[in-house]
Every structure is written in C-alpha cells, then in structure tokens.
Amino acid sequence: MPIKVGAHVSIAKRLDYAIDRAVNIGADCIQIFGSSPQSWQPFLFPLEQVDEFEEKREKAGIDPVFLHSIYLINLASKNPYILGNSIGSLVQYLKFGKAINAEGAVFHIGSHKGRGFEKVAEQVVEAMNQILLRTKGCGKLIIENSAGAGGVIGSSFKEIGLIVKALNSPRIAVCLDTAHAFEFGYDIRTKKGLDDAMKEFDREIGLEKLVLIHANDSKTARSSNRDRHENIGKGKIGLEGFRGIVSHPDLRDLPFIIETPPGSDKDDIETLRSLSVH
Numbered sequence: 001m002p003i004k005v006g007a008h009v010s011i012a013k014r015l016d017y018a019i020d021r022a023v024n025i026g027a028d029c030i031q032i033f034g035s036s037p038q039s040w041q042p043f044l045f046p047l048e049q050v051d052e053f054e055e056k057r058e059k060a061g062i063d064p065v066f067l068h069s070i071y072l073i074n075l076a077s078k079n080p081y082i083l084g085n086s087i088g089s090l091v092q093y094l095k096f097g098k099a100i101n102a103e104g105a106v107f108h109i110g111s112h113k114g115r116g117f118e119k120v121a122e123q124v125v126e127a128m129n130q131i132l133l134r135t136k137g138c139g140k141l142i143i144e145n146s147a148g149a150g151g152v153i154g155s156s157f158k159e160i161g162l163i164v165k166a167l168n169s170p171r172i173a174v175c176l177d178t179a180h181a182f183e184f185g186y187d188i189r190t191k192k193g194l195d196d197a198m199k200e201f202d203r204e205i206g207l208e209k210l211v212l213i214h215a216n217d218s219k220t221a222r223s224s225n226r227d228r229h230e231n232i233g234k235g236k237i238g239l240e241g242f243r244g245i246v247s248h249p250d251l252r253d254l255p256f257i258i259e260t261p262p263g264s265d266k267d268d269i270e271t272l273r274s275l276s277v278h
C-alpha cells in the first residue's frame, strides 16, 4: 500500500478552498485551522462553505481531515482567563470538527512556566476531561509532542503517557511530530534510534493511541529543544532518516501531514512518497 501523505493547508477566503489547495499539491489527507491561530476569536463559516467543503472533499477523496488548534492554548496555565479560553477553544474546535467530519483536533498541552509537570498534571487532566464531557459524540482530542523549550509539557513520551493513562478515554489520541521528537532528543534518524523511540512510545503511551504523523525535517540539531521545521530531506533528519520513518512498520500505515510553508509542500509530499518502499 502506498503511504497516505498530505499537508497543512490554508482555509483563507473560504473553507472549501482548503480542498482545492489539497488537490493542487497532490495531498491524500489534510490538516487545517478552524480559525485564526493567533486569536481566541472563533470563525463562523457560512453553512454553504461547509457543504461545499464536504462536496469537494468527497469528490477529491481527501481523507482523513484533521484540525489543528490555535497557538494560544495552554491547559497548564495558572491564569484562569487563559485556561478557560483554552478549554472553550478546544470544545469549539471539536464541535466544528464534527460538522466537517474531521478525525479530531491536534493541540499542544502548553507550558507550566517553571512550576513543574507534577504541579500542573492534575489541572491538565481535569481540563481535558471537561473538554471530553462537553463534546460527547465528537472526534478525538489529539495531543502533539513538543520540542521541549521553556517548561512545555508533553515532549517526552513518558509525560504524554501519564496524561493519556489518567484520562483513559478512547477519544484521547496522540500525534507524533518528527521534528519535535528529534529536537527533544529522540534519535529517529537511525534505524536503532527510531526502533528505540517507538518501543518507548508503545511502553509509555501505547501504539494504538498514535493516529497521525507530522512529517517535518528539523533545521536545528538533536536535543536543541528549538522547534524549527525544515523541508523533507533538507534538515538534520535527512532523506535517509525519512526513508526509515515512512517504511517503519509502526508508522507506515498512518497519515503523514507535512507542515512546511505553502510553496514547498507539493515537493515535500512527492519526496516523502518517493521514499516509501512497497
């Protein structure tokens, strides 16, 4: 089976333009924002755009569709305004996701800003529980691993696993970003490093929770904790690294989403496809 590969595409101007953009770059699957990622303000899409999105999507056979949450989310914040808005935004995203048949909403848990994981873990779990309760029947709440800068939660599989296990819900899932994993310290460039990382993932989180790969190369070195995406094969993970990633038995059947700027995403999709062996 060929790998399923796509990209994060823009919803600028109209929601359904996302599908046109996906077709133009040869994507099998996509990720989109449901609103402006720098703002708490939700978007109100006219129903006609939602219908058009669905119609075009079916015709093009784009599947699955993932939502990526806004950048302001921080479920570990001690500021009640930020915490409340973060919960509200994720609830709104999951409801919108249901309307467009998305798999779920990918998000970063946030930062404890020096307070420590243990201090905030309970709050994070409680917030995620509330989100699940308020979105019954909706898609998955998908935790993305982080590169690990500045008290960010969910860089190690261990931390993610503790939260996933505490929630114990079939609606909790995980997205693995290759750049973030590498920048945090997982040596996924080599066969041994990737095998070890996936074993750790399975032990700490459970492979059945993994629903999506963000396929990004990294501009920065391993363990840099600095999140800088690079085009596939042009960064520190490199072409050989990605050849191992797209053919790994734990990963090759999952959707791969590229998150490099528009313009190079078509090439990245082709590169990734060409690396998979059948």
Ligand SMILES: [Zn+2]
Binding pocket: 144, 177, 214, 259
């Ligand atoms: Zn990502």
